[in-house]
Amino acid sequence: MIWLTALTVAGLAALGLWMLLDRNLKRVVLGIAVLGNAINLAVFAAGRLGAEQAAFTPAGQVPLAAANPLPQALVLTAIVIGFALFAFALALLKRSRDLHGDRETDHVSAVTEEPAPDLRQGPDREGQA
Amino acid sequence: MKALLLISPVLLPLLTLVACILLRRQGAWVIRASLLGSVLLLGCAGVLLWQAAQGQVLSAQMGGWQAPYGISLVIDRLAAALIAISALIGLATLLYGLTHHGHGRLERHFHLFVHGLMAGICGAFITADLFNLYVWFEVLLIASFALISLGGGPRRLAGSLTYVALNLLATLVFLLAAGLLYGSAGTLNMGELAVQFRSGQASAGAELAVLLMLLAFAIKAALFPVFGWLPATYHVAWTPISALFAGLLTKVGVYALIRLVTLLWPEPGALHQVLLWLACASMLVGVLGAAAQTEVRRILSFHVVSQVGYMVLGLALASPLALAGAVFYLIHHIVVKANLFFIGGLAALLCGSERLAAMGGLYARAPWLALLFAIPALSLAGIPPLSGFWAKFLLVKASLDLAAWTAAAVALLTGVFTLLSMSKIWNEAFLKPHPEGEAALGNSAGLRLALACIAVLAGLTLLIGLAAGPVLDYAQASASQLLSGEAHLALLAPPAGD
Numbered sequence: 001m002i003w004l005t006a007l008t009v010a011g012l013a014a015l016g017l018w019m020l021l022d023r024n025l026k027r028v029v030l031g032i033a034v035l036g037n038a039i040n041l042a043v044f045a046a047g048r049l050g051a052e053q054a055a056f057t058p059a060g061q062v063p064l065a066a067a068n069p070l071p072q073a074l075v076l077t078a079i080v081i082g083f084a085l086f087a088f089a090l091a092l093l094k095r096s097r098d099l100h101g102d103r104e105t106d107h108v109s110a111v112t113e114e115p116a117p118d119l120r121q122g123p124d125r126e127g128q129a
Numbered sequence: 130m131k132a133l134l135l136i137s138p139v140l141l142p143l144l145t146l147v148a149c150i151l152l153r154r155q156g157a158w159v160i161r162a163s164l165l166g167s168v169l170l171l172g173c174a175g176v177l178l179w180q181a182a183q184g185q186v187l188s189a190q191m192g193g194w195q196a197p198y199g200i201s202l203v204i205d206r207l208a209a210a211l212i213a214i215s216a217l218i219g220l221a222t223l224l225y226g227l228t229h230h231g232h233g234r235l236e237r238h239f240h241l242f243v244h245g246l247m248a249g250i251c252g253a254f255i256t257a258d259l260f261n262l263y264v265w266f267e268v269l270l271i272a273s274f275a276l277i278s279l280g281g282g283p284r285r286l287a288g289s290l291t292y293v294a295l296n297l298l299a300t301l302v303f304l305l306a307a308g309l310l311y312g313s314a315g316t317l318n319m320g321e322l323a324v325q326f327r328s329g330q331a332s333a334g335a336e337l338a339v340l341l342m343l344l345a346f347a348i349k350a351a352l353f354p355v356f357g358w359l360p361a362t363y364h365v366a367w368t369p370i371s372a373l374f375a376g377l378l379t380k381v382g383v384y385a386l387i388r389l390v391t392l393l394w395p396e397p398g399a400l401h402q403v404l405l406w407l408a409c410a411s412m413l414v415g416v417l418g419a420a421a422q423t424e425v426r427r428i429l430s431f432h433v434v435s436q437v438g439y440m441v442l443g444l445a446l447a448s449p450l451a452l453a454g455a456v457f458y459l460i461h462h463i464v465v466k467a468n469l470f471f472i473g474g475l476a477a478l479l480c481g482s483e484r485l486a487a488m489g490g491l492y493a494r495a496p497w498l499a500l501l502f503a504i505p506a507l508s509l510a511g512i513p514p515l516s517g518f519w520a521k522f523l524l525v526k527a528s529l530d531l532a533a534w535t536a537a538a539v540a541l542l543t544g545v546f547t548l549l550s551m552s553k554i555w556n557e558a559f560l561k562p563h564p565e566g567e568a569a570l571g572n573s574a575g576l577r578l579a580l581a582c583i584a585v586l587a588g589l590t591l592l593i594g595l596a597a598g599p600v601l602d603y604a605q606a607s608a609s610q611l612l613s614g615e616a617h618l619a620l621l622a623p624p625a626g627d
Contacts, residue, residue, distance in 0.1 A: 020298070025290065032297050039301050043308030071311065074260055078304055081267045085300075088274055089293050096286040111287035112361055116424050116483045 005045045012038035036082045047071030135187045137173040138251035146244040163240035167220040174216040181209030186616045196620040197318035201257040205616040206607035208254040218376045219247045221582045226369040228579040245272035259317040277366045288365030295358035299348035306342035320620035326393040350382030353411035356434045364426040368474030376467030391611040397447040404445035409539040411438030416546040425473035425483045452608035454523030461516040465505040468586040479571045490563035494570045504587040510548035516593035
């Protein structure tokens with residue numbers, strides 16, 4: 001079981017990294033999500049697999065085959081946070097594409113490198129765009 | 130009461146955030162509530178700083194679960210000082226932002242997210258649990274995502290995309306490291322990890338996981354060679370936001386580096402040697418990168434990288450004096466860097482651009498601003514008697530004591546280059562006449578509040594420089610507290626009073 005999990009993590013992480021290195025922005029953002037899921041799985045597996053009983057402790061007893069609940073709590077937190085960040089990244093990507101049709105990472109860098117706009121029209125002209 | 134004070138740096142910004150959301154249709158009330166929240170935070174931070182200066186360490190277990198099972202919170206000297214400085218910069222940013230007005234929605238959202246950011250930053254300073262640290266990093270990260278893209282526009286959104294993608298990557302590295310560390314050490318409580326590492330019981334897997342975590346912190350701190358995201362993105366944000374980021378965000382990464390390295394490896398070793406070289410490379414690359422830039426904020430962004438090098442140098446040397454230098458540098462740098470961004474923003478407003486070629490004539494038009502620029506700029510370069518001089522003096526003295534000649538030489542050389550860089554801004558923006566004539570310069574009438582913020586921060590820089598003694602004592606006491614790890618090791622002892 002642990003080997004299957006390890007291989008899945010490796011496969012997902014490789015796929016995520018490969019997508020991250022793509023020129024296409026959409027793939028970069030999706031790559032982060034895939035890599036994030038690989039890492040979530042790795043964190044989950046850090047609590048050791050195999051023990052399958054729920055981690056409830058009846059009074060006076062010590063459950064021997066209880067699964068480790070801590071990594072489960074950690075990974076649930078990480079999934080929720082990761083989902084929110086991913087949603088934000090997607091929204092940003094969409095807005096950025098609506099504005100200037102960015103599809104490629106090189107273009108994004110080029111836009112950031114443009115000289116600063118003049119401020120004559122008001123305090124934050126760029127903000128009005 | 131003690132526990133309430135302990136969590137106040139997190140609780141207050143969160144409550145203010147909620148108040149801002151509830152009042153969002155009430156216009157000016159958002160700003161009033163937000164400023165009130167900031168002032169209260171500053172007050173609480175002052176009490177915490179005062180207590181820490183007396184040598185008190187505040188700590189608590191969340192939910193009453195004993196360490197290492199529950200989440201521990203600790204405020205020691207370093208954390209208290211950083212919370213106080215952050216609260217001050219947060220308040221200054223909000224006030225400074227008021228003068229850049231004109232966009233009601235942008236402004237209200239700005240207040241809201243700044244409090245979210247402050248909650249994340251303060252949370253990161255007080256937690257003694259690595260997964261909890263991850264959560265606080267995420268809180269400040271999502272707030273910073275919203276802040277950097279605030280206002281929109283093609284250039285800003287493109288910069289935000291870069292910022293979001295690279296910071297998400299750093300966060301994933303942190304999460305993976307936390308998972309692996311739990312898998313091999315069985316705990317994420319800093320106190321218990323310190324016991325394992327200091328007694329030499331830590332497994333190789335745990336050490337590797339911590340190294341991976343340090344990589345994530347290095348990305349956050351913008352240390353060489355993983356600094357690329359910072360100078361590529363900081364200049365696209367709205368000016369008050371860039372100032373807040375430049376002052377505080379990388380310092381959270383530096384804080385995490387200092388906290389973890391001093392706690393786990395108080396004795397210098399191979400890791401410290403690596404950090405030393407990275408610090409030297411950071412200082413040089415940052416300052417040389419700044420030399421190639423022709424816009425105020427882009428020059429200053431590269432200087433952030435260079436200055437982070439100094440702080441990590443103090444950490445890498447690992448002697449009590451060097452560490453005191455690093456703490457002193459942190460305190461001095463946050464104030465100076467945020468202030469330089471404030472001044473740069475004001476200069477850009479007056480000149481109509483932040484491209485140096487299109488600036489000029491400020492010395493004649495706004496001599497006060499010129500004087501106020503000179504204080505933090507010279508302090509950044511390390512000219513006595515300003516705060517930066519003492520910070521650099523401590524680090525160079527510590528390097529010489531340990532016969533780290535290269536580090537001392539690089540630190541001094543970087544100081545010279547920093548001065549050159551600052552004189553470039555001085556010559557172009559202040560001294561030379563404006564390319565379109567005097568008439569093109571804006572009026573500073575509506576900018577008094579911003580000038581006041583700048584003056585207060587410049588005054589603080591002067592104060593740290595002229596009354597360096599108490600600050601130095603505080604920094605040295607923090608350094609010995611960091612090296613002994615007492616605040617975190619005490620978490621594991623059973624509570625005395627219960």
